[in-house]
Amino acid sequence: MKQNYNILITGVGGQGLVTLVDVLTKAILADGKDVKSSELHGLSQRGGAVAVYVSMSIHTNPERSRRVYSPLFKKGDADLVLGLDLLEGLRACDFANKETKLIINDYLLPFIGVMPKEEIEKKLQEIGKNNLYFIEASKICKEKMQREILATMYLLGYAVFNKHLDIKPESVISAINKAIPEKYRKMNLQAFELARS
Amino acid sequence: MENKKSNLKCEVLMGNEAIVQGALEAGVDFVTMYPGCPSAEIGDEFGKIAKDYGIYYEISTNEKVALESAVGASFSGLKSLVAMKNFGVNVCSEVLLPLLYTGTKGAMVIVVGDDPGCWSSAQTEENSRAFSLMAHIPTLEPADAQECRDFVKLGFEISEKFNIPVMVRTTIRVAHQRAPVSFEIPNHKSQITNGKFEKNFHQYVTLPPRVLEMKKELLEKTEKIRAYLEKSKINFENKKSKNNKLGIIVSGISYLHTMQVVEEMNLNLSVLKISSFYPLPKKKIADFIKRFKQVLVIEELEPYLEREIKIIANENGIKTKIIGKEILPEIGELNVGLIENAIAKVLGLKIKKLGNSLKEIPAGSKLENLKLEIPRRTPRLCDGCPYWFALPVIKRLAPENVVWGGDIGCNMMTGLAPHNMQDYLFCMGSSIGIGHGVSKATGKNNKAITIMGDGTFFHSGMVGLINAVYNKSNPLMIILDNRITAMTGHQQNPGMGLNGMWQSAPEMNIEEIVKALGVKNVKTLDQGNHGELEAVMKEFLTKDDVSVIICKRICAILDRRQKKN
Numbered sequence: 001m002k003q004n005y006n007i008l009i010t011g012v013g014g015q016g017l018v019t020l021v022d023v024l025t026k027a028i029l030a031d032g033k034d035v036k037s038s039e040l041h042g043l044s045q046r047g048g049a050v051a052v053y054v055s056m057s058i059h060t061n062p063e064r065s066r067r068v069y070s071p072l073f074k075k076g077d078a079d080l081v082l083g084l085d086l087l088e089g090l091r092a093c094d095f096a097n098k099e100t101k102l103i104i105n106d107y108l109l110p111f112i113g114v115m116p117k118e119e120i121e122k123k124l125q126e127i128g129k130n131n132l133y134f135i136e137a138s139k140i141c142k143e144k145m146q147r148e149i150l151a152t153m154y155l156l157g158y159a160v161f162n163k164h165l166d167i168k169p170e171s172v173i174s175a176i177n178k179a180i181p182e183k184y185r186k187m188n189l190q191a192f193e194l195a196r197s
Numbered sequence: 198m199e200n201k202k203s204n205l206k207c208e209v210l211m212g213n214e215a216i217v218q219g220a221l222e223a224g225v226d227f228v229t230m231y232p233g234c235p236s237a238e239i240g241d242e243f244g245k246i247a248k249d250y251g252i253y254y255e256i257s258t259n260e261k262v263a264l265e266s267a268v269g270a271s272f273s274g275l276k277s278l279v280a281m282k283n284f285g286v287n288v289c290s291e292v293l294l295p296l297l298y299t300g301t302k303g304a305m306v307i308v309v310g311d312d313p314g315c316w317s318s319a320q321t322e323e324n325s326r327a328f329s330l331m332a333h334i335p336t337l338e339p340a341d342a343q344e345c346r347d348f349v350k351l352g353f354e355i356s357e358k359f360n361i362p363v364m365v366r367t368t369i370r371v372a373h374q375r376a377p378v379s380f381e382i383p384n385h386k387s388q389i390t391n392g393k394f395e396k397n398f399h400q401y402v403t404l405p406p407r408v409l410e411m412k413k414e415l416l417e418k419t420e421k422i423r424a425y426l427e428k429s430k431i432n433f434e435n436k437k438s439k440n441n442k443l444g445i446i447v448s449g450i451s452y453l454h455t456m457q458v459v460e461e462m463n464l465n466l467s468v469l470k471i472s473s474f475y476p477l478p479k480k481k482i483a484d485f486i487k488r489f490k491q492v493l494v495i496e497e498l499e500p501y502l503e504r505e506i507k508i509i510a511n512e513n514g515i516k517t518k519i520i521g522k523e524i525l526p527e528i529g530e531l532n533v534g535l536i537e538n539a540i541a542k543v544l545g546l547k548i549k550k551l552g553n554s555l556k557e558i559p560a561g562s563k564l565e566n567l568k569l570e571i572p573r574r575t576p577r578l579c580d581g582c583p584y585w586f587a588l589p590v591i592k593r594l595a596p597e598n599v600v601w602g603g604d605i606g607c608n609m610m611t612g613l614a615p616h617n618m619q620d621y622l623f624c625m626g627s628s629i630g631i632g633h634g635v636s637k638a639t640g641k642n643n644k645a646i647t648i649m650g651d652g653t654f655f656h657s658g659m660v661g662l663i664n665a666v667y668n669k670s671n672p673l674m675i676i677l678d679n680r681i682t683a684m685t686g687h688q689q690n691p692g693m694g695l696n697g698m699w700q701s702a703p704e705m706n707i708e709e710i711v712k713a714l715g716v717k718n719v720k721t722l723d724q725g726n727h728g729e730l731e732a733v734m735k736e737f738l739t740k741d742d743v744s745v746i747i748c749k750r751i752c753a754i755l756d757r758r759q760k761k762n
């Protein structure tokens with residue numbers, strides 16, 4: 001029996017995935033749940049595709065056998081995909097199943113040989129159907145806060161406030177306060193709150 | 198979460214952060230490292246906090262020097278930590294082997310990060326555990342972030358008790374894993390100049406015939422440590438089952454994947470986690486395997502543990518069938534899916550393929566097709582990277598018979614499109630060493646042009662250049678001096694004028710060094726200055742001896758960062 005809630009976050013090196021996973025894992029612990037994650041640094045970050053795996057226990061203070069053990073989950077076992085880029089969101093679908101929620105930033109970092117945007121969107125629609133949400137996170141963060149990089153916090157906010165991710169907003173706020181250096185704290189909190197409306 | 202009664206805390210830490218935490222709690226005084234994935238963040242963290250704790254931290258020139266530096270500190274009575282990636286052990290092995298003979302005085306832990314799957318490494322999928330056997334170094338393998346903290350602490354304890362260095366071997370999914378970790382707030386402050394070297398010729402000088410006696414002492418010590426680890430709870434049976442059909446032995450990260458499978462599939466199986474790969478608790482293993490008809494050994498990469506277990510079975514006349522690599526891959530990392538399949542296969546179970554995955558959707562399921570159609574996003578140089586300026590010019594001016602020598606760093610992307618300027622790639626520093634051989638062997642048939650970063654020049658590139666000068670060959674060596682060791686996350690190097698703790702330091706001038714090595718044709722220029730680069734390269738291509746062009750311009754990321762601060 002599957003006992004974890006599995007989140008796959010995908011994007012491109014430099015989009016702030018490491019900060020996002022730092023905040024998310026701290027928020028999950030603040031919520032009283034068990035958590036493990038796995039991320040990649042180094043070569044894969046130079047503009048390459050990056051995938052971060054986060055698993056959290058469904059229950060708070062889980063008994064031993066219901067803990068999160070592995071930091072990686074299987075293909076088909078993702079419950080939520082947070083795609084920071086359209087193509088990388090599509091790539092994550094390898095780990096999706098019929099019920100997986102797909103929250104995808106409407107944003108494409110192009111490269112030589114990339115697929116046309118419409119084609120990516122069409123494929124995502126075929127897979128995600130009613131569970132697909134295109135969110136203009138980068139666009140909104142750029143317009144309202146002049147910083148595309150905050151799209152990570154906006155997407156997290158979207159997932160939390162729309163109950164796709166069972167974590168209390170207070171837990172995320174406390175995690176941002178803990179994980180983000182003071183200089184950038186306020187804007188990260190703002191980007192998160194922006195998704196509340 | 199703060200525990201009011203004690204100074205216990207529980208926080209989410211990354212494996213590497215937990216390693217730093219464990220070292221702080223153990224009271225480390227002296228930290229040396231050479232950057233590399235997946236262990237770089239250990240040093241980066243010490244670079245930030247060392248001063249607060251009175252700890253000495255250095256980024257050494259290479260791993261051999263890093264270990265030598267720590268040996269000096271250890272013989273002077275200080276507690277030291279050394280961190281490196283797997284390839285670093287190759288470089289420092291020359292020091293490591295005799296260090297086991299001499300033993301340590303102040304405790305020492307060496308953290309080594311392996312990268313199964315080569316997520317962040319070129320070169321090879323190296324399994325450092327081979328060095329545990331060769332050097333006889335006690336080796337602990339954490340599976341999660343908590344064990345990272347615990348095993349570093351324990352490593353210092355073992356080192357202290359037995360006067361031996363201890364290796365803590367992580368892999369990328371351990372080092373870059375985040376999980377809740379319980380730890381204590383350290384309250385010590387180091388004072389490194391308190392060290393004192395007490396002479397001990399008998400112990401620190403590996404001259405023969407004493408050296409053979411030292412080997413004997415090492416082997417005896419190893420048996421004492423084995424006895425200690427037999428009783429240690431780091432080698433433990435998590436699930437104990439009466440089922441005598443199958444037992445499982447796991448090491449490292451495979452423990453977590455295996456427990457996930459066992460708990461999710463509700464399997465009634467015994468799982469023995471072996472955390473001390475060297476020396477192995479032979480008795481505990483023998484007692485375990487004799488209870489079962491079959492034992493499945495689950496470990497990543499080469500079956501070093503499996504082989505040892507087969508030997509233990511043999512030595513004890515145990516008939517249990519030991520299986521492992523016939524059903525699990527030796528290449529790449531393991532995961533829940535692979536382990537689930539392996540266990541199911543041994544037990545003769547059928548697992549529903551991929552649960553309710555999309556792959557089950559009948560006709561119209563796009564997934565298999567989709568997978569093939571998603572174009573690969575290969576790594577590339579950042580926008581504004583200085584290498585974008587120099588590489589096209591160098592390529593255009595190269596003669597048709599060029600042989601491109603590649604090296605390690607951001608600059609190794611010369612091997613990818615759109616550059617395609619690489620005919621071989623080995624390890625740090627080898628572009629020039631191999632280029633010399635090509636140059637010698639081919640005379641006028643080929644022209645070796647080698648490309649190397651500044652960090653690598655200091656690490657091991659200089660010796661290759663000396664060889665080319667001394668033995669008279671004529672490669673053209675390009676040094677891409679971006680003023681930092683970039684690939685591994687931007688660490689300071691001797692050319693920067695800054696040390697590991699970001700304090701000012703003597704700045705090594707590459708051109709002066711190259712000249713001092715006897716190179717006649719040498720020029721430093723700006724990467725963006727196409728005209729000068731073109732003129733110099735044309736001139737140097739006519740020379741019969743070694744030439745060096747130092748293309749200097751700051752890494753774009755470093756530049757942006759400096760401007761921001």
Ligand SMILES: Cc1ncc(C[n+]2csc(CCOP(=O)(O)OP(=O)(O)O)c2C)c(N)n1
Binds near residue numbers: 284288
């Ligand atoms: C023996 C060894 N140690 C460490 C590493 C990890 N590593 C990969 S690239 C690199 C640094 C390259 O720096 P530099 O030569 O300055 O090139 P840049 O990345 O700046 O282009 C290091 C240390 C390695 N591959 N081998």
Ligand code: SF4
Binds near residue numbers: 046
């Ligand atoms: S990190 Fe610096 S050196 Fe490396 S690709 Fe980016 S700009 Fe170039």
